[in-house]
Amino acid sequence: MKDITKIRNFSIIAHIDHGKSTLADRLIQRTGGLTEREMTHGQILDNMEIEQERGITIKAQTVRLEWNGYELNLMDTPGHVDFAYEVSRSLAACEGALLVVDAAQGVEAQTLANVYQSIEHDHEIVPVINKIDLPAADPEGVRQEIEEIIGLDASEAVLASAKSGIGIDEVLQAIVDKIPPPKGDRDAPLKAMLVDSWYDPYLGVVILVRVMDGVIRKGAQIKFMAAGTMHLVDRVGCMRPKIEQLQELGPGEIGFITAQIKEVAETRVGDTITDAKRPAAEPLPGFKEVQPVVFCGLFPVDANDFEKLRDSLYKLRLNDASFSFEMESSAALGFGFRCGFLGLLHLEIIQERLTREYDLDLITTAPSVVYKIHLSHSKNEAAKVIELHNPADMPDPNRIEMIEEPWIDATIYVPDEYLGSILKLCQDRRGIQKDLTYVGTGSHARAMLRYELPLNEVVFDFYDRLKSISRGYASFDYHQIGHREGDLVKMSILVNNEPVDALSMIVHRGNAEARGRGMCERLKDLIPRHMFKIPIQAAIGGKVIARETIAALRKDVTAKCYGGDATRKRKLLEKQKEGKKRMREYGSVSIPQDAFIAALRMGEE
Incomplete structure (x- = not known):
């Protein structure tokens, strides 16, 4: 039986x-935990190629360490806002x-968000000022900043440099x-929190748990x-970081269990695990369903x-x-999927993994x-x-x-010299300013x-x-x-009077x-010229708000007339005009794939 007083559970916030x-x-x-030889690469807990390349943590990882007779459970959590719910569950599993604050850069926005979450969980927070061996390091300034901005006592902050190995024992x-x-309580009914889960091709779904009560x-x-759902536990263990x-x-x-589960979707982060025969009275607080926030369509460049x-x-x-997905089809792009993501970084990561790991070319x-759209009642339907x-x-x-559209509360940290242009950016994006304060002193002062x-x-x-x-x-x-x-209004893009569904978007009437x-100008440059004139229009409902026209390629039909009466030339030109008119009615405009990709990128400006 393990002595509970010798256990320490902690996460790293940065x-x-x-x-x-x-x-x-x-x-x-x-x-x-690992010898020098086994450290095959840096960032041993970031095991995805994309995590190592970008220097970010995407999946929470855990490792059990032994130190002077104590058992230390480290939870390495993602730092990015898209994974805020996963971070909150990881923090709930720790005491x-x-x-960790960079001695050269000071406190930043995400540090702050995660620290406040940690304080809400009643955590004991140990400040560590890292990278003290950098030439630009200012440990004293950062110590002051931690006290001013976060309100933590940083007088006993540990000074360290993880790269050089300074201060690790401290x-x-x-x-x-x-x-x-x-x-x-060991004798109480089992109550454990599901902190994270991932799929292993040999073991099925591996579940990371923190046991609160029971065994x-x-x-x-x-x-x-x-x-x-009910499951039978077939494996119990911990990571050191090798599986034990x-x-x-x-x-x-903190450790992991496997129970022959085939789908990660069945194991929801934050769920409470209890004994089927002797269940706990109520689940642990804080569980919520993860909802996608950003949606976009993914289509293969090659329909095959x-x-x-x-x-x-x-x-x-x-x-x-x-992340969720369902099938959708588009007249312009063919068959693809409508996918939901936790945020923009999540979208970018999924997209990059599809391109890299599965060798796909995507639009x-x-x-x-x-x-949220409020509909009035009609003859056949009630209001909803x-x-x-x-x-x-x-x-x-x-x-x-x-x-109704979703709104966010954003915190931005910025050096004073860039403040004006960032205020303008937020203003242009329909922002409402709530607060503007200065933190830090001297060269560390930021808005x-x-x-x-x-x-x-x-x-x-x-x-x-x-x-x-x-x-x-x-x-x-x-x-x-x-x-x-x-x-808000729906803006449609029409090419030769045909709406292109893949380019329609919902925008604020003012913008x-x-x-x-912008979209019409970009498409004018991207769509190749045809034998007839092509109008490109942006419309809200039946009202056209912007238009560009692609001029027709002109064939010189009068070239064969080397003299003679002017009426001959006029007759040929009139005939050509009639033909162009007919062509415009029946001709179809082929928009090349790369024009689509470029136009959709333009939508991000």
Whole structure:
């Protein structure tokens, strides 16, 4: 039986690129989890190629370390806002956290968001100032910043450099001294939290659990309280970071179980696991269904790849239950899928994994968000509220009473010199300023902006614009604050009077004209000339708000007339004019695939 007072569960909180995964590597190495030879690459817990390349953590990972007779369970959590719910569950499984701050960059937006989550869970937070060996490091300034901005006592902050291995023993000692041991009753009915799950081709779904009360043993019949399903545990173990099988997991322990589950979708993050024969009275608090926030269409460039795309999406869903997809077809792009994602980074990651791991060439339609549409009652139907994911499915405008769009509360940190242009960017995107304060002193002084913004303005390249305006110095974090009514309209693009469904989008009435004009101008440059004139129009309902015309290719029909009467030439030109008119009526405009891709990219400007 394990002594619960010798257990410490902690996570690492940090902004992207502040050295979180490198610190985790050093802790594993120092406690003998892996030898120098087994450290085949840096960021040992970031096992996806894309995680290592971008320097971000996408999936939560766990590792059990032994140090001076103590058992330390480290949870490496994602730092990005898209995975905020997963972070909240990982934090709920711990009693404390290491707050890692870069000595050269100071506190950033995501650090702040995750620290506040950690404080809400009543955690003991140990500040670690990392990268102190950098020439630009200012540990004292950062210490002050942690106290000013977060309000934590940083006088005993551990100074470390994970890359050089400085201060690693001090970090381990601080974990043992400052983070409290877990509480839990071994004899109570089993209550464990499902922290994360992933698919293993040999074991099926592997579930990461934190036991609160009771014991999980091999051969036990367990029940998922939110999903309502029963399973038989066939393997219990922990990661060191290599898999080690155990007989049981007791209160306060973090480990994994397998139970012959085939689909990750059945194991929802945050669910409570209990004993089927002796269940707990009520589940653990905080569980919620993960809802997709951003939607877009994915279509294969080559129509023959449709089956391959479907298989690839099913395989990806095995490992990531938080994205959803359903089939859709488009007159312009053929067959594809409408997919839902947790946010823009999530969309980018899925897209990149499909391209890399499954060798697919994809077209992505402009991302859109979930709108709530209030419909008035008609002869056949009562009044109701529907959710709209795809602009092409917009109902009849005469029945729409109002449209609500999702809004977010965004926190932006930015050095003072870029403040003006970022205020303008937020203003242009219909933002409402809530707060503007200054943090830090001297060269570390930065403005902290709080804005309320409509999410559909943010999904269009807002993040890229923010980074380019601030030369990469601004950091951005957001959370959703619900839906609000907006003056929104569906803008359709017509090529030769035919609507192109893949290019339709929902925009604010005030921005519609500029968006429409931009799209028409771009298409004019992209669509090749035909033998007849092609009008390109942006329209809201029946009203055209922007138009460009592609001139016809002109064949010189009078070339054979080398003299003679002018009426001969006029006759030939009139005949040509008639032919062009007929051609325009019956001719079809072929829009090349690359024109589509470029036009959809333009939608992000």
